Amino acid sequence: MNLSEFFAMGGYGFYVWGSYGxxxxxxxxxxxxxxxxxxxxxxxxxxxxxxxxxxVKNEIQT
Amino acid sequence: MAKKINWFKYSxxxxxxxxxxxxxxxxxxAALLFTLPGLYFSFFVAPPDYQQxxxxxxxxxxVPAAWMSMFIYMVMAGYAGMGLVLNSRLSSMMASALAxxxxxxxxxxxxxxxxxxxxxxxxxxxxxxxxxxxxxLLFLYIxxxxxxxxxxxxxxxxxxxxxxxxxxxxxxxIIYFSVKxxxxxxxxxxxxxxxxxxxxASMFIAMMLMAMAFWMYTIAVALMRVxxxxxxxxxxxxxxxxxxxxxx
Numbered sequence: 001m002n003l004s005e006f007f008a009m010g011g012y013g014f015y016v017w018g019s020y021g022x023x024x025x026x027x028x029x030x031x032x033x034x035x036x037x038x039x040x041x042x043x044x045x046x047x048x049x050x051x052x053x054x055x056v057k058n059e060i061q062t
Numbered sequence: 063m064a065k066k067i068n069w070f071k072y073s074x075x076x077x078x079x080x081x082x083x084x085x086x087x088x089x090x091x092a093a094l095l096f097t098l099p100g101l102y103f104s105f106f107v108a109p110p111d112y113q114q115x116x117x118x119x120x121x122x123x124x125v126p127a128a129w130m131s132m133f134i135y136m137v138m139a140g141y142a143g144m145g146l147v148l149n150s151r152l153s154s155m156m157a158s159a160l161a162x163x164x165x166x167x168x169x170x171x172x173x174x175x176x177x178x179x180x181x182x183x184x185x186x187x188x189x190x191x192x193x194x195x196x197x198x199l200l201f202l203y204i205x206x207x208x209x210x211x212x213x214x215x216x217x218x219x220x221x222x223x224x225x226x227x228x229x230x231x232x233x234x235x236i237i238y239f240s241v242k243x244x245x246x247x248x249x250x251x252x253x254x255x256x257x258x259x260x261x262x263a264s265m266f267i268a269m270m271l272m273a274m275a276f277w278m279y280t281i282a283v284a285l286m287r288v289x290x291x292x293x294x295x296x297x298x299x300x301x302x303x304x305x306x307x308x309x310x
Contacts, residue, residue: 006105010116015181019120019174023127026166027279034286041293042306048297049306 073152075292076301082285089285093278100271108264120178121265125252126273128171130280131199132234134164138206139231142224152288154220155295157227158210159288163280165203172196183247191240192248195233202230216295 009016104122111118138160145154175193176186187193206223213219241250253259259266296302 009119010110012115012117012181015117015177016119019123019177022173023123023170026170030163030166030283031286034283034290037290038286038293041290045293045297045302045306049303 073150075152075155075296076299078152079289079292082289086282086285086289089278089282093275093282096271096275096278100268100275103264103268103271108268109262114182117178117181120174121252122268122272124171124174124178125269126276127167127174128196129273130276131164131168131171131196132237133277134160134167134280135199135202135227135234136231138164139227142220142227145220146224146228149217151295152292154216154224155288155291156284157220157224158207159284159291160280161203161207161210162287163283165200165207167276167280168196168200168203172200188247190246190248191244192237192246195237195240198233199230199237202226202233206230 007013007017100122104119108119108122110116138157141153141160142157144150145157172193175196179188180186206227209226210219210223213222240246241248252261253266293302
């Protein structure tokens with residue numbers, strides 16, 4: 001079996017690769033979105049905790 | 063005397079958060095370890111079908127995706143019900159962490175089914191009992207997520223969407239038995255408890271490997287999402303602030 005025969009899938013290439021391709025895309029996009037969600041969340045929470053700890057420091061100093 | 067394990071300890075978001083974090087890489091690696099041989103069996107070991115040629119290879123993702131769409135719904139409804147009865151925060155968070163992935167697998171079952179139906183039946187879509195009930199499942203997932211998002215107060219949102227999830231459970235046996243109850247264009251199950259698989263061993267192995275890969279993927283992704291949910295909802299809690307200070 002050569003490569004072009006493999007991609008042709010006996011004439012059903014569009015249907016087979018359309019199924020596998022979209023499935024792979026969905027799974028990868030879901031993971032990427034979750035990683036981005038966590039990153040922005042941690043950045044926001046990090047800013048929040050920095051703000052509160054400086055407030056505490058100011059309170060102690062004044 | 064045996065040491066008593068406190069199972070309720072892990073039902074608190076604070077203790078579950080780091081535990082989930084430790085489990086994610088293991089499930090992610092397991093998903094990959096099932097995917098690679100799964101794809102190898104799907105394309106190189108399983109022989110072409112005597113009727114459908116190469117087109118039937120869509121089955122190796124279509125059937126596992128359809129299974130996942132139903133399993134995830136049952137697990138989601140189970141967690142939602144547990145949240146409703148025990149009023150435990152983590153169960154409701156698990157239910158909402160599973161919903162998007164369940165909806166995605168439902169979409170993929172419909173998508174791959176459509177791409178399989180066109181060359182075999184000559185139609186992208188037919189209003190057959192199996193296809194219609196699976197489409198209703200997609201609407202149930204979307205309804206669950208929208209209802210949850212529409213109510214501001216998290217506990218009320220969890221209760222309302224849990225009721226919707228539990229009512230929707232009635233659709234699962236309808237999907238499963240639709241090919242028996244009605245005369246459908248969709249073919250019957252290839253694997254039944256009484257007769258076992260009615261296909262070549264290599265095809266069966268390919269399908270099982272892909273199903274395991276989807277399971278492991280789902281657990282990893284649901285844990286990632288529940289960690290985000292925990293952080294979002296508990297962001298004002300002392301333990302989150304402490305953990306953030308520790309992280310720096």
